[in-house]
Amino acid sequence: MTTSPLRVLLVDDQPLLLQGFSMILSTEPDVEVVGQAADGREALAAVAAHRPDVVLMDVQMPVLDGIEATRRIVTEHPHVKVVILTTFDRDDYLFDALEAGASGFLLKNAEADDLVDAVRAAAEGHALLAPEVTMRVIDRMAGGPAAAGAGPAADPETALPQLTEREREVLRMMARGLSNAEIASEAFVSEATVKTHVSNVLAKLLVRDRVQAVIAAYEAGLVRPGTSSSPS
Template sequence: MTEEEPMIRVLVADDEPMIRAGVRAVLATDPGIEVVAEAPDGHEAVERVRLHRPDVAVLDIRMPGTDGIEAAAEIRRAVPGTGVVMLTTFGEDDYILRALGGGAAGFLIKSGEPEELIAGVRAVADGAAYLSPKVAARVVAHLSATGAGALAGRRTAARERAGALTPRERDVLALLGAGLSNARIARRLHLVEGTVKAHVSSVLARLGVENRAAAAVVAHEAGLVPPPEPGGRR
């Protein structure tokens, strides 16, 4: 972290103390990230986000009482400046699909690599959407599990939707799907950030999706997402 980069303040919510401790320990390895609060359930998560106003809330997708999906929606209403990253396990695909429409911007597997947690928190703090590769693959497969040929059909449909975009909009969609913020997309494509913001708004409108996370799913379905750069960064 340089002097110009502010500390990323994070809240962690999970009903299992061991998971909270593990998430805190992983995030502590990044000197630019600080865990400022923890919560054992969704209700407490919302209250502590109101109090601490972190940059990112990392929420277990399933918690007793108020679950992560409900908490994410309330956080987005009450403290829109806080981005939400959802932690999920295998077998929770229906919850992921609900969370996609609930305002969450990041989706990570609890059993994933520690580097993915840090990358996801940083991406969401930077205003981007982040789907871990395993989550993206599962979402695409789950959406397509409606009959023979459904996966190929969805991929074909996604390619057609992406094909209706301008070449520059397709470039932006691909990098959006890779979890890049507007600023990083601008640097990658040698554009000014305001132009990228306009492209992103146009992409969302033309794809008929509500947020960057949903657009990222389309990018993955269409096969547009580029591989990570050497060193694990996209």
């Protein structure tokens, strides 16, 4: 059975970068670059015209910036996943992008394999963040207004009661940044089983992707600061 390639739209105001990203992705048999856009407004039109699975989105662009374009794309086309790809490692870009609904955040100095992995992960409903970026998301959520006004810390054993114990365990490992394969190895189950658990977690928490699931875990007290980089 032949599956259709992942349809990718590239958005950047620098033609050389567009060409480079296109060359990297076009070498992959399961990826098809279906269009390019030079600013956020062009991106909105291109998404409507080409119906991509994934959009690789720059931030700083004329006419309409990548954050606002992401917000509109996610609202108007919920099935489309957006991965932010930027030169600037700035917290305001990171958090604004995630709040806008982006499924990933990469820097343009990332390895080519990371770019391809981000496209595949986003298309599967997952998220890809560099480890140092993940920790900044966690730190912001752990020290944000919700945490500051939440009173005593929640009991991790009773947090998010809609999840089963195994689903809570999987979510804790997701918060440590483990991939499905790594979770499967640590939990002694198949990767297919992990995918089922992850899907159940996302559905029960009413979130789009792994990043939002991890944020929900911190907000609920299931995971606490200092526990994300080592086993529970």
